[in-house]
Amino acid sequence: MKFDAKAFLMAVSQKNTNESEFVQAVEEVILSLEGYLNDNPVYLQDKILERLVEPERVIMFRVPWVDDGGNVQVNRGFRVQFNSAIGPYKGGLRFHPTVNLSILKFLGFEQIFKNSLTGLSLGGGKGGSDFDPRGKTDAEVMRFSQSFMSELYRHIGPNIDVPAGDIGVGSREIGYLFGQYKKLTKDFSGTLTGKGLGWGGSNIRTEATGYGVVYFAEEMLKRVNQSLNGKSILISGSGNVAQFAAEKVMQLGGKVLTMSDSDGVIYAKEGLSEDVLTHVKQIKNLDRGRIKEVAEKYGIEYLVGNNPWMIKADVALPCATQNEISGADARGMVSNGVGLVVEGANMPSTPEAIEVFKENKILFAPGKASNAGGVAVSGLEMSQNSVRLSWSRDEVDEKLKIIMKGIHDQAVKYGAQDGRVDYVVGANIAGFKRVADSILAQGLV
Numbered sequence: 001m002k003f004d005a006k007a008f009l010m011a012v013s014q015k016n017t018n019e020s021e022f023v024q025a026v027e028e029v030i031l032s033l034e035g036y037l038n039d040n041p042v043y044l045q046d047k048i049l050e051r052l053v054e055p056e057r058v059i060m061f062r063v064p065w066v067d068d069g070g071n072v073q074v075n076r077g078f079r080v081q082f083n084s085a086i087g088p089y090k091g092g093l094r095f096h097p098t099v100n101l102s103i104l105k106f107l108g109f110e111q112i113f114k115n116s117l118t119g120l121s122l123g124g125g126k127g128g129s130d131f132d133p134r135g136k137t138d139a140e141v142m143r144f145s146q147s148f149m150s151e152l153y154r155h156i157g158p159n160i161d162v163p164a165g166d167i168g169v170g171s172r173e174i175g176y177l178f179g180q181y182k183k184l185t186k187d188f189s190g191t192l193t194g195k196g197l198g199w200g201g202s203n204i205r206t207e208a209t210g211y212g213v214v215y216f217a218e219e220m221l222k223r224v225n226q227s228l229n230g231k232s233i234l235i236s237g238s239g240n241v242a243q244f245a246a247e248k249v250m251q252l253g254g255k256v257l258t259m260s261d262s263d264g265v266i267y268a269k270e271g272l273s274e275d276v277l278t279h280v281k282q283i284k285n286l287d288r289g290r291i292k293e294v295a296e297k298y299g300i301e302y303l304v305g306n307n308p309w310m311i312k313a314d315v316a317l318p319c320a321t322q323n324e325i326s327g328a329d330a331r332g333m334v335s336n337g338v339g340l341v342v343e344g345a346n347m348p349s350t351p352e353a354i355e356v357f358k359e360n361k362i363l364f365a366p367g368k369a370s371n372a373g374g375v376a377v378s379g380l381e382m383s384q385n386s387v388r389l390s391w392s393r394d395e396v397d398e399k400l401k402i403i404m405k406g407i408h409d410q411a412v413k414y415g416a417q418d419g420r421v422d423y424v425v426g427a428n429i430a431g432f433k434r435v436a437d438s439i440l441a442q443g444l445v
């Protein structure tokens with residue numbers, strides 16, 4: 001039996017009309033698995049692939065809440081419980097006006113492979129709402145989060161589904177969600193991760209995704225006898241992932257030239273200082289302001305528009321959102337000397353951009369491998385909650401490094417060809433194999 005990827009993808013696309021992001025994510029995985037599947041036909045039996053692209057369950061619900069003006073507002077909530085072959089569903093919640101089923105299915109699908117790569121017992125899921133926390137007061141965010149959890153609590157639990165944060169869901173939102181979950185269930189459990197350190201959270205969880213991205217980049221460079229020390233780095237975004245990627249790059253001697261938000265980019269030719277980064281954290285996490293304010297305070301160049309990819313640099317770490325690097329951006333990056341692209345966000349590179357990186361032999365890591373540090377430390381938070389212990393920063397950081405190295409090594413194992421590594425192929429095969437073997441072992445469920 002020969003696997004026909006094109007026909008398979010056509011069927012997925014016809015069945016999931018209007019879900020372009022989901023179809024894009026499936027395409028990236030399936031095309032890179034084609035050769036492996038033909039060499040290992042055991043994975044073509046029992047419709048494993050057809051089962052893998054169909055979520056086990058999708059929950060969609062109304063979220064009514066009252067704003068500060070006393071007006072009733074209605075948002076839509078989702079939880080996509082995609083695949084539980086290797087553990088309870090695990091994946092973040094995103095609160096952003098662009099959230100829809102396609103985006104959450106793409107994120108949930110990616111999460112299956114990412115979680116598998118960590119080596120931990122974590123299935124794939126994702127959820128969120130089209131609620132926009134921007135411009136809302138704390139009281140409004142709390143009332144929305146409580147209403148959201150008033151439905152979601154029925155569907156989650158420490159051994160069922162363990163949500164965490166994502167875009168628009170940080171420590172404030174996790175706090176409100178956890179409080180409401182506890183009130184409704186009377187159960188203080190590890191059902192959400194990203195909790196505060198005083199109430200069940202793990203050291204390094206806040207930093208984990210960004211730090212993990214940089215540990216992964218260092219592993220890739222080490223393989224070719226290089227390091228980040230002295231290199232110039234473009235970072236997009238200024239949220240959780242971007243902030244801690246920037247912090248770790250600076251600690252390792254790299255120069256962070258840019259950070260951004262959806263309005264514009266700050267650009268420092270000689271590199272952003274630690275003081276500036278501290279101010280970015282203050283503005284973004286506490287004042288909930290715009291990155292332009294950082295440029296104004298420190299006299300840093302500010303480029304209107306949300307894209308740093310036209311700037312000359314050695315390395316790019318896209319840490320904002322999906323499809324933020326177009327084919328044209330990628331060509332610009334190549335001609336500007338970028339030799340390494342490591343994804344912090346989920347699917348920030350369009351398929352055309354990935355093609356450009358491939359053609360030009362740019363070292364490229366897909367998010368499902370390089371940004372897995374966040375979910376990995378969430379997994380460690382679940383373990384600490386289960387045994388009611390709290391590990392030190394150093395202990396968790398060490399485990400994170402080991403996990404990122406393990407993911408890198410698996411991607412190399414399955415993606416090496418003629419002395420080069422295709423990290424997309426390597427990560428997809430390694431992530432797929434563990435899940436597919438588990439699906440086969442568990443029968444038709």
Ligand code: NDP
Pocket residue numbers: 165166167168169170209237238239240241242260261262263306319320321322344345346371372374375
């Ligand atoms: P945050 O909400 O903390 O930050 C998001 C950042 O991206 C902000 O600077 C935001 O700017 C910018 N951004 C969001 N949407 C857009 C857009 N449409 N165009 C331009 N900029 C945009 O989110 P995180 O840092 O947590 O997440 C960033 C990415 O990393 C996402 O793709 C997420 O899925 C991924 N990720 C996150 C993990 C985590 O642990 N948090 C784990 C693994 C992956 P603005 O303020 O203007 O909206």
